[in-house]
Amino acid sequence: xxxxxxxxxxxxxxxxxxxxxxxxxxxxxxxxxxxxxxxxxxxxxxxxxxxxxxxxxxxxxxxxxxxxxxxxxxxxxxxxxxxxxxxxxxxxxxxxxxxxxxxxxxxxxxxxxxxxxxxxxxxxxxxxxxxxxxxxxxxxxxxxxxxxxxxxxxxxxxxxxxxxxxxxxxxxxxxxxxxxxxxxxxxxxxxxxxxxxxxxxxxxxxxxxxxxxxxxxxxxxxxxxxxxxxxxxxxxxxxxxxxxxxxxxxxxxxxxxxxxxxxxxxxxxxxxxxxxxxxxxxxxxxxxxxxxxxxxxxxxxxxxxxxxxxxxxxxxxxxxxxxxxxxxxxxxxxxxxxxxxxxxxxxxxxxxxxxxxxxxxxxx
Numbered sequence: 001x002x003x004x005x006x007x008x009x010x011x012x013x014x015x016x017x018x019x020x021x022x023x024x025x026x027x028x029x030x031x032x033x034x035x036x037x038x039x040x041x042x043x044x045x046x047x048x049x050x051x052x053x054x055x056x057x058x059x060x061x062x063x064x065x066x067x068x069x070x071x072x073x074x075x076x077x078x079x080x081x082x083x084x085x086x087x088x089x090x091x092x093x094x095x096x097x098x099x100x101x102x103x104x105x106x107x108x109x110x111x112x113x114x115x116x117x118x119x120x121x122x123x124x125x126x127x128x129x130x131x132x133x134x135x136x137x138x139x140x141x142x143x144x145x146x147x148x149x150x151x152x153x154x155x156x157x158x159x160x161x162x163x164x165x166x167x168x169x170x171x172x173x174x175x176x177x178x179x180x181x182x183x184x185x186x187x188x189x190x191x192x193x194x195x196x197x198x199x200x201x202x203x204x205x206x207x208x209x210x211x212x213x214x215x216x217x218x219x220x221x222x223x224x225x226x227x228x229x230x231x232x233x234x235x236x237x238x239x240x241x242x243x244x245x246x247x248x249x250x251x252x253x254x255x256x257x258x259x260x261x262x263x264x265x266x267x268x269x270x271x272x273x274x275x276x277x278x279x280x281x282x283x284x285x286x287x288x289x290x291x292x293x294x295x296x297x298x299x300x301x302x303x304x305x306x307x308x309x310x311x312x313x314x315x316x317x318x319x320x321x322x323x324x325x326x327x328x329x330x331x332x333x334x335x336x337x338x339x340x341x342x343x344x345x346x347x348x349x350x351x352x353x354x355x356x357x358x359x360x361x362x363x364x
Contacts, residue, residue, distance in 0.1 A: 001291050002161060002319045004033055011326050012036035014335060017077035018116075020107065022060050024051045024308045026290065027079040027120070030318035034326070039073040047304045048311075054297045064106045069113035076334060078114070080107055081122040081313050108142050117334050119143070119173035120321075122313050125154045127169055148173035151185050157290075157314035158231075158254040159190035163197050164289040165233050166257045166314055170321060174330075178337055183330060188320035196229045197251040197272060197281075200288035205279070229253060236273060239265050247271065248278055258286050260311035268306040283309065291315030 012034040019028050019041040028038050041060040043049050053059045061067055082104055111119065128136050143150050150173045157166040174183045230253035237248035245264020248271045249256060256270045258281070265271060266280030281289070283298050283305035290312050298305050325331050 001029065001033060001293050002316050004319070004323075008034060008323065008326065010035040012322070012331065015077060015331070016073070016075045017079055017120075018042075018072060018075045019060075020064060020078065020080040020110070021082050021103070022048070022052060023081060023312050024048050025056055026292075026313040026315050027081065027122075027318060028056060029292065029296075030315050030322060031077070031079070033319060034322055036077070039075055042067065047300050048308055050299055051297070051305075051308060054299045064103050064110075067106070067110075069110045072110060072114060075114065075116050077118045077120055078111065078116040079120045082107055104139075111143075112146055115146070115175060115177065117175045117178040118325075118330075119148065119171070120318075121171040121173070122318075123169050123171075125167050125169050128152075128154075143173050147176045149176055149179075149183055151183075151187070153187040155187065155317050157317060158194065160188070160314065160316040160320050161191050161193055161195055162289060162291055162314050162316050163195040163199055164255045164257065164314070166289075168313060168317070170317065172321070179330075179333060180337070183333075185328060185330060186324065188317075188324045191320070194229070194231075194254075196253055197249075197255050200285050201251065201274060202282055202284055205274075205282065237278075239271060239278070245270065245280070248273055255281070255289055258289060258306075258310045260307045262303070262306070267303075268310045286310065291317075291319075 012031065013036075015031075015034075015036040016039045017027075017031050017036050019025070019038055022028065022041045022043040023045075025041075028041070032038065038056070038058070041052065041056075041058055042062070042064050043052060043060040044062050044064070049060050049062075127139075130136065140150055150171065152169060152171040154167050154169050157164045157168070170187070172185065174185070176182075230250065232253060233256045234250040234253040235247055236250050239246040239248065243264055245262070245266045245268075247256075251272050251274055255272075258269050260268070262268050269281040269286060271278050271280055283302055284294070286306060286309035287296055287298065288294075290309050291314050292309070292312075300308070
């Protein structure tokens, strides 16, 4: 996490948010660092719920499809890292035809009923290109039909003081009924300080994963002693056939993107040459790659922990985006206008399903 100055730490003290598809709480860590209050959370994976509960004291609601929008408390910001497997290049890319994408339509219904001032969404970059851009066009159309101004950009964790090459699509949507005139917003520029894997390694570990029977090939000898940091992940060797989890990387560069999928000698993380041994990264090291603080409790087994951090989002990026909303006085505008907007909402008889069923049925 990025250390915030005191004037930022209570800047969102009057802001309430909800945490949908919460995972282990990456969004929540970021918003709470500014003083915002989480009033509702939702996560279907039981192991992620355990980690979430241990760290935040809340047991998230399970299946978003079983939640009535009217049961969710009023809030200013809706956060949602909605399932990315349907759009990821590492998956089958079924998109909105994937069963997991049914939850996306549940998300639309919540947005339509609650009409929060700001939507803060996250997904994989491939969402922009999926199905010849039809999928993203559909999502944009739904949000714009609900009178939201939508802004989006792909950001890389390695640009925000995290030693991991991890690109993610971030979407901000501003409720025009709240803000009135168009919002002038820009996403955060890369930070000057960059980190490498060596900066987040735990000390005194014995996690050798390659023994004398394993064949290591394609070593580039000049990389063994290279102390000059690289800007991108640097592959320096291969285990066996070099499949998933069998590629070796330098610690003097950002890590490759950690993932929720496993396989090979170093599942989820890839292998690294550390103190003349070849090993995968530990759960705590993966937590650091994503910006989770060292006091974050990891109550689950290593396999589950690696999957959880591989499925999480970079906390630092969310912090930088929120800081930008403060610096650009968007949060200040929200504070001045939300009370008036909430009074207007009380005069409107809301229904739970305004979007035509045929739209949901057609998917695109």
